[in-house]
Amino acid sequence: MRIGILGSGLMGGKLGTLFARAGHDVVFSYAQSEQKLKQLARKAQGHARAGTPADAARDADALLLAVHWSRVDDVLKQVGDIGGKVLVTCSLPMNADNTDLVIAHTSSGAETLAKKVRRAHVVSAFGTLPSEVLFGVFEAKRRSSRPTLVYCGDDKAAKGVAATLIRDVGFDPVDAGPLRIARYLEPFSLLMGQLAYEGEGGPELAYRFERFPS
Ligand SMILES: NC(=O)c1ccc[n+]([C@@H]2O[C@H](COP(=O)([O-])OP(=O)(O)OC[C@H]3O[C@@H](n4cnc5c(N)ncnc54)[C@H](OP(=O)(O)O)[C@@H]3O)[C@@H](O)[C@H]2O)c1
Numbered sequence: 001m002r003i004g005i006l007g008s009g010l011m012g013g014k015l016g017t018l019f020a021r022a023g024h025d026v027v028f029s030y031a032q033s034e035q036k037l038k039q040l041a042r043k044a045q046g047h048a049r050a051g052t053p054a055d056a057a058r059d060a061d062a063l064l065l066a067v068h069w070s071r072v073d074d075v076l077k078q079v080g081d082i083g084g085k086v087l088v089t090c091s092l093p094m095n096a097d098n099t100d101l102v103i104a105h106t107s108s109g110a111e112t113l114a115k116k117v118r119r120a121h122v123v124s125a126f127g128t129l130p131s132e133v134l135f136g137v138f139e140a141k142r143r144s145s146r147p148t149l150v151y152c153g154d155d156k157a158a159k160g161v162a163a164t165l166i167r168d169v170g171f172d173p174v175d176a177g178p179l180r181i182a183r184y185l186e187p188f189s190l191l192m193g194q195l196a197y198e199g200e201g202g203p204e205l206a207y208r209f210e211r212f213p214s
Contacts, residue, residue: 001161004056004063006030006075010131011090012066013040015169018138019064020046022168029056030067030075053079062161064126065089069109070096076116083119086158088165090126092186101186110152110182121158124182125151125166125173128189130196132203134169141170147206150174150188152181174209 001024005016008028017040020026026048028037037050057063057079065087067075072091076082093102093109103109110124128150137147149171153159159175166173176185196205 001025001061001164002059003027003165004029004051004053004058004060006053006056006063006065006079007067007071007091008037008040009066011126012064014131014134015064015066015090015126016040016048017044018134018169019165020044020048021138022046024165024168027051027056027060029053030071030078057082057085060085062086062088062165065091065113066126067091068098069093069102072113072116082117085120086123086155086161087113087117087120088123088125088162089113090124092127092189101190104187105183108180108182108186110179110186114154114179121153121155122179123151123153123155123158123162124179124185125149125162128185128192129206130193130203132196133206136204137170137206139170145208146170146172148172148174148209149206150176150185150209152176152179152185154179171206 003019003024003026005012005028008031016026028040041048041050095102114122149166163173196203
């Protein structure tokens with residue numbers, strides 16, 4: 001697939017690198033220096049290049065949104081029309097100092113985003129993990145017991161694309177249902193962050209959901 005990365009920091013930089021290593025064509029966009037985007041593309045060891053958000057969206061099969069909540073409107077303005085495209089978001093609706101969700105309980109960042117880009121197909125995925133686990137999960141991806149990763153969205157085909165990307169990084173995708181489930185996933189992401197950075201496990205922490213027979 002052709003994947004456009006909108007926000008090439010901790011999450012976007014790592015996920016874009018792993019998508020390229022899994023064989024996808026990746027365009028890294030939206031950082032404060034073009035130099036950084038070029039360096040990411042060089043180091044990705046696959047088909048990757050640097051571009052603008054509009055370049056990232058052109059002919060993309062999927063876009064990854066990985067910016068701070070305060071940058072969402074700016075990146076969407078730069079990207080232009082993304083009608084009909086798959087927009088996978090790991091962006092959490094955090095306040096300026098990243099201490100709290102600014103949207104929660106009755107809505108979510110993902111649902112708010114979907115209202116901003118009505119004709120795109122939004123899937124919420126990858127936000128429930130600290131970025132530190134991504135390379136380790138990718139390197140261990142042939143193991144039979146993989147960590148799970150929950151995702152949600154309203155469009156079946158878009159969810160299929162997201163599930164492929166989740167698998168390519170090394171997780172077992174778990175379909176949590178429609179996009180409104182993001183109101184529960186986003187607070188769950190905060191729990192994961194809390195456990196990763198303040199618990200005893202350290203940031204190298206992923207999760208696995210098991211189904212028990214009734
Ligand atoms: N980090 C995690 O472990 C994690 C986990 C789950 C969810 N999330 C969510 O994922 C999203 C991205 O987080 P992140 O940690 O990847 O953030 P980040 O490292 O700060 O990356 C954000 C990207 O946006 C770019 N950017 C910021 N201001 C810009 C501007 N004025 N012009 C152009 N580019 C600009 C940054 O450029 P520079 O690189 O040049 O600064 C960077 O590439 C957030 O919504 C966060 O809540 C993060």
